Amino acid sequence: MSRLVAQVDELNRLLATVRGALPPALAATCIAVALENGVLQVGVTSSAAAARLKLSGEAIVEAVCQAGWHATAIRPRVQVELQRQKARRTKDLSIPPAAVEAFGQLAERLDRGPLRDAVLRLAKRHRSR
Known part of the structure; x- marks a missing residue:
């Protein structure tokens, strides 16, 4: 269980690093991250956010590397399932x-x-x- 908590903390720090390298409006669209084989996958809420994120890719990769992770590329992913859903009454x-x-x-x-x-x-x- 402690290993899982450590992984979640690590991903939360990585997400905070990614958000910190972006303008606030774009940072709010980033809802999830994963780092696998040097590729930083960032879950975003829309395709427009994904396009804007690609334009900021180099700055994000640089910020992530300065924070201690090894990233060589960024891959935005639109995460429809993770978007805030309207609560059922x-x-x-x-x-x-x-x-x-x-x-x-x-x-x-x-x-x-x-x-x-x-x-x-x-x-x-x-x-x-």
């Missing part, structure tokens, strides 16, 4: 009838108290849908 969420029934059975087995009351409210609210 809780009103759009539903619980299947079998799960509602299971919550009802759970509430019957719980001791009186706030947990039981909360589970009962949950089951009642979703039964009416």
Whole structure:
């Protein structure tokens, strides 16, 4: 686990280095990095950001090398999956009838108290849908 934490810290420092070498507006579009065989892959939010990042490639590679990593090239990647997604409203969420029934059975087995009351409210609210 500590090895994984160290890798995440290293990637976060690398991402901060990349962002530090860019204008703030462009830096905000950089959402992920990876360094493999000297190629710095930078995940960005749009193809326009990828094009602008390529233009700044030499400055980024130089900044990364000065910070202690060995990079020879930069490869921007548009990361559609990592873009901020619109959160689903809780009103759009539903619980299947079998799960509602299971919550009802759970509430019957719980001791009186706030947990039981909360589970009962949950089951009642979703039964009416």
